[in-house]
Amino acid sequence: MAQGARRAAAVLNVVAVRCLILAAALLAAAGTQARKPDGWAFLEYNEAVRVAKQGNKPLFVYFGFETCQYCIYLNQHTLAFDALKKRYSEHYVLAYFDIRGNPDDLMTLPSGEQLPRAQAIRRLKGSPVPAWAFVAPDGREILMRRGSRTKVDAFMKFDQYVTSGVWPAITFEAFLARRGLREDRVE
Numbered sequence: 001m002a003q004g005a006r007r008a009a010a011v012l013n014v015v016a017v018r019c020l021i022l023a024a025a026l027l028a029a030a031g032t033q034a035r036k037p038d039g040w041a042f043l044e045y046n047e048a049v050r051v052a053k054q055g056n057k058p059l060f061v062y063f064g065f066e067t068c069q070y071c072i073y074l075n076q077h078t079l080a081f082d083a084l085k086k087r088y089s090e091h092y093v094l095a096y097f098d099i100r101g102n103p104d105d106l107m108t109l110p111s112g113e114q115l116p117r118a119q120a121i122r123r124l125k126g127s128p129v130p131a132w133a134f135v136a137p138d139g140r141e142i143l144m145r146r147g148s149r150t151k152v153d154a155f156m157k158f159d160q161y162v163t164s165g166v167w168p169a170i171t172f173e174a175f176l177a178r179r180g181l182r183e184d185r186v187e
Contacts, residue, residue, distance in 0.1 A: 048095030070148035110139030
């Protein structure tokens with residue numbers, strides 16, 4: 001009987017150790033969540049819309065969710081560059097839109113219209129993620145893109161297009177063609 005109790009205790013110890021290892025792995029993964037990229041001053045979406053309207057400044061809206069592995073990849077491989085953070089912080093009101101938040105939360109679009117989060121995601125084309133949009137303070141979409149493997153150079157081209165002010169008259173593709181450039185689309 002004592003030998004059976006020792007075996008049971010040994011099995012329980014093995015199970016306990018495995019549970020601790022799993023818990024440690026989950027905690028480590030939680031540290032790499034894609035809530036918002038490190039070093040970016042993203043505001044919650046509704047607050048960013050209000051600030052953009054007040055300051056008459058365009059929005060850079062980043063659509064993602066906490067455990068999105070593609071968002072984590074984008075954050076670590078592209079959005080980690082200081083020059084990009086600095087440039088976007090200067091040129092835009094940075095908005096983070098959590099597509100996995102409460103679907104019934106009211107989201108205020110730049111036009112002033114309020115929609116439940118689930119409807120706003122569809123209207124703004126925020127899924128699949130990661131996705132981002134450049135939006136004029138009056139609500140007009142300037143440019144919308146998505147893709148976890150988008151490079152820093154592409155984000156710099158997006159910024160040049162938006163800040164040039166030509167976007168109401170010509171497409172992003174035409175803007176690049178005039179400069180002898182092309183968009184490197186990797187989705």
